[in-house]
Amino acid sequence: MSNKESTMADLTKEELLGMYRQMHRIRAFEMAVYDGVQRGVIAGGPHLYVGEEAVAVGVCTTLRPMDYITSTHRGHGHLIAKGGQLKPMMAEILGKATGYCKGKGGSMHIADLNLGILGANGIVGGGLPTAVGAALSSKLKQGGWVVASFFGDGAANTGSFHESLNLAAAWKLPVIFVCENNTFAMFTPMEWTTAIKDLSARAAAYGMVGTTVDGNDVLAVYRAAVEARERALAGEGPTLLECKTYRFLGHYVGDPEDYRKPGEVEMHKKNDPLPRFEKVLIEAGMINKELMQQMMAETRQEAKEALEFALSSPDPDPSELTMDVRRPFKPLGDLERVSYIVEEGVG
Amino acid sequence: MSMREISYLQALNEALHEEMARDMDVFIMGEDIGLGKGTLGVTEGLRHEFGPERVRNTPISEQALVGAALGAALTGCRPIVELMFIDLLGVCMDQVANQVAKVTYMSGGKARPALVIRTQEGVGLGLAAQHSQSLEAWLVHIPGLIVVAPSTPFDAKGLLKTAVRDDNPVFFIEHKLLYSLKGPVPEEEYLVPLGVADIKRKGRDVTIVATSHQVQYALAAATTLALEGTEAEVIDPRTLNPLDVETIAESVRRTHRLVVVNEGCRTGGYASEVAATLGEHVFEYLDAPIMRVAAKDAPIPANLQLEREVVPKEEDILTTVRQMVGSSGW
Ligand SMILES: Cc1ncc(C[n+]2csc(CCOP(=O)(O)OP(=O)(O)O)c2C)c(N)n1
Numbered sequence: 012m013s014n015k016e017s018t019m020a021d022l023t024k025e026e027l028l029g030m031y032r033q034m035h036r037i038r039a040f041e042m043a044v045y046d047g048v049q050r051g052v053i054a055g056g057p058h059l060y061v062g063e064e065a066v067a068v069g070v071c072t073t074l075r076p077m078d079y080i081t082s083t084h085r086g087h088g089h090l091i092a093k094g095g096q097l098k099p100m101m102a103e104i105l106g107k108a109t110g111y112c113k114g115k116g117g118s119m120h121i122a123d124l125n126l127g128i129l130g131a132n133g134i135v136g137g138g139l140p141t142a143v144g145a146a147l148s149s150k151l152k153q154g155g156w157v158v159a160s161f162f163g164d165g166a167a168n169t170g171s172f173h174e175s176l177n178l179a180a181a182w183k184l185p186v187i188f189v190c191e192n193n194t195f196a197m198f199t200p201m202e203w204t205t206a207i208k209d210l211s212a213r214a215a216a217y218g219m220v221g222t223t224v225d226g227n228d229v230l231a232v233y234r235a236a237v238e239a240r241e242r243a244l245a246g247e248g249p250t251l252l253e254c255k256t257y258r259f260l261g262h263y264v265g266d267p268e269d270y271r272k273p274g275e276v277e278m279h280k281k282n283d284p285l286p287r288f289e290k291v292l293i294e295a296g297m298i299n300k301e302l303m304q305q306m307m308a309e310t311r312q313e314a315k316e317a318l319e320f321a322l323s324s325p326d327p328d329p330s331e332l333t334m335d336v337r338r339p340f341k342p343l344g345d346l347e348r349v350s351y352i353v354e355e356g357v358g
Numbered sequence: 359m360s361m362r363e364i365s366y367l368q369a370l371n372e373a374l375h376e377e378m379a380r381d382m383d384v385f386i387m388g389e390d391i392g393l394g395k396g397t398l399g400v401t402e403g404l405r406h407e408f409g410p411e412r413v414r415n416t417p418i419s420e421q422a423l424v425g426a427a428l429g430a431a432l433t434g435c436r437p438i439v440e441l442m443f444i445d446l447l448g449v450c451m452d453q454v455a456n457q458v459a460k461v462t463y464m465s466g467g468k469a470r471p472a473l474v475i476r477t478q479e480g481v482g483l484g485l486a487a488q489h490s491q492s493l494e495a496w497l498v499h500i501p502g503l504i505v506v507a508p509s510t511p512f513d514a515k516g517l518l519k520t521a522v523r524d525d526n527p528v529f530f531i532e533h534k535l536l537y538s539l540k541g542p543v544p545e546e547e548y549l550v551p552l553g554v555a556d557i558k559r560k561g562r563d564v565t566i567v568a569t570s571h572q573v574q575y576a577l578a579a580a581t582t583l584a585l586e587g588t589e590a591e592v593i594d595p596r597t598l599n600p601l602d603v604e605t606i607a608e609s610v611r612r613t614h615r616l617v618v619v620n621e622g623c624r625t626g627g628y629a630s631e632v633a634a635t636l637g638e639h640v641f642e643y644l645d646a647p648i649m650r651v652a653a654k655d656a657p658i659p660a661n662l663q664l665e666r667e668v669v670p671k672e673e674d675i676l677t678t679v680r681q682m683v684g685s686s687g688w
Pocket residue numbers: 084085133134135136162163164165166167193195196197262
């Protein structure tokens with residue numbers, strides 16, 4: 012039995028189709044965001060996940076609702092895969108009051124603690140320490156949750172990456188560090204900035220397991236994430252899981268994309284994670300063209316409705332601008348003492 | 359309240375012991391706090407009492423520590439981080455300014471970053487340019503952070519306990535030269551509120567707002583001034599941000615003069631912030647321009663004589679107040 016078949020064996024048909032639908036949902040959502048930017052209704056140059064869907068879906072399929080993720084500037088896919096709803100996500104991207112963060116976070120800062128989404132991040136590498144802390148909390152509170160931290164190949168060169176991986180390994184914390192190696196950090200190819208080919212090689216330096224997988228093969232990602240998760244739960248510490256993938260669209264919507272080699276995108280599109288997974292499902296007799304068409308149409312409709320919902324939602328009221336900067340201080344009750352002594356003096 | 363005299367350091371240590379005993383979700387992490395007294399001495403005995411899981415000796419990774427405190431806070435803990443020197447802010451500023459401080463706002467009020475970052479600042483030990491700064495001005499500029507700097511054992515204990523219980527991120531700034539300062543601290547449990555200034559000495563002729571260790575110099579100056587017939591009111595904001603403007607404004611409306619004393623550099627410093635804010639509130643009550651007494655705009659020199667010269671001391675406050683009181687207004 013090949014690896015692929017054995018993986019499919021532990022996933023039910025329902026789960027496999029759920030993964031497939033989730034990948035379509037992410038792509039449809041991102042294309043709706045793209046459309047929104049073209050129509051001039053979305054500002055801020057959002058970073059889209061098209062082409063990388065297998066990573067988020069492969070990893071998040073292994074997570075339970077109690078588990079946490081930290082995400083990045085390219086976070087929409089992670090959030091959807093962790094259960095994020097399209098309407099409040101889209102509303103947040105449009106800065107609307109109905110968004111996950113009342114329109115104050117935006118595309119790069121969507122968070123929903125109830126779904127275990129600790130937040131996307133505008134600072135490259137900024138979310139890794141948060142993931143380490145959430146995993147420390149799991150250990151201290153014996154909460155039993157694991158934390159998946161998504162970040163790019165660019166983030167793997169930050170100091171934050173080094174400190175976070177070392178700390179998580181030293182304390183054997185339940186983190187899955189998911190490096191999405193899409194070959195570029197913004198406009199810079201990885202080989203210009205990094206002397207090694209497989210970033211997972213760095214894991215050895217921290218004393219943790221490192222694996223590189225084909226990030227466009229959702230089942231390969233899933234399989235590796237299952238192993239990482241089992242290690243985490245067994246108290247064996249973190250894993251560095253590198254998923255090799257490629258982004259089909261610009262770094263942000265509007266990127267001139269003049270840094271790519273001619274034909275590069277076309278070449279990578281032959282490796283599109285969606286048709287690849289389709290092929291597996293068709294061969295296994297789980298899906299046919301009709302069902303595929305239907306799922307595609309349904310997810311597109313959902314994304315379209317999300318954009319319509321966002322467009323028809325109110326903006327946050329200007330009076331709320333400075334609300335939520337901090338919480339009101341907790342009342343101290345009977346224990347409050349403002350002052351103890353006042354020195355002598357003439358008032 | 360029954361009272362006894364203990365040091366600022368003991369007061370902080372008691373606060374940590376009490377809060378860790380009270381709430382299992384409270385834990386502390388920092389560099390070199392595991393064995394013996396810890397670098398600063400503030401964490402003495404904690405590891406023995408609460409064990410290595412809750413008193414965590416960490417690698418030299420300030421970014422990861424501050425960020426991990428955030429992650430732990432967002433998932434239900436109440437972490438305390440000990441940042442050995444405030445000068446190390448530079449290596450963890452992203453986590454402080456972009457992550458910890460902003461998460462409440464960016465999440466539309468959903469996130470609860472209930473954490474405390476304890477650190478110490480200031481001159482006094484000849485530690486030179488990278489270990490002696492007073493950097494509160496960097497911190498008060500960041501919306502979302504609560505910045506606290508106690509000047510007495512009473513305030514140190516009461517404010518630290520409150521900070522640990524509050525749901526906001528609190529940057530808690532201690533001062534090297536205050537650790538040995540003794541003062542009255544109640545035997546009974548008490549909490550000092552955040553955001554409330556304290557009048558350390560009553561006076562009618564001039565208001566001196568001073569922070570952290572400079573409160574000591576301000577009080578000494580006030581004693582000298584009283585002999586000269588000038589009664590200075592000394593106010594310690596205690597919480598530097600949000601500032602208790604009303605307590606200070608109320609004082610200046612009575613005294614008609616304001617001097618602001620802070621150990622940070624003069625340009626863009628905390629004293630400037632207090633002066634500007636009060637200027638907006640009490641301008642029509644002033645008999646003289648608001649004056650700042652702050653550090654010279656230079657790095658802290660290693661030479662002890664020069665170190666004493668670079669930051670304000672009692673004489674600087676005296677000179678400023680005497681000029682102010684002696685002049686016939688504007
Ligand atoms: C610390 C930091 N430096 C620079 C930037 C600007 N920036 C945003 S995304 C990006 C590239 C990130 O590359 P990578 O981590 O590989 O993620 P990808 O965009 O490829 O998903 C840069 C340089 C930033 N946001 N944060």
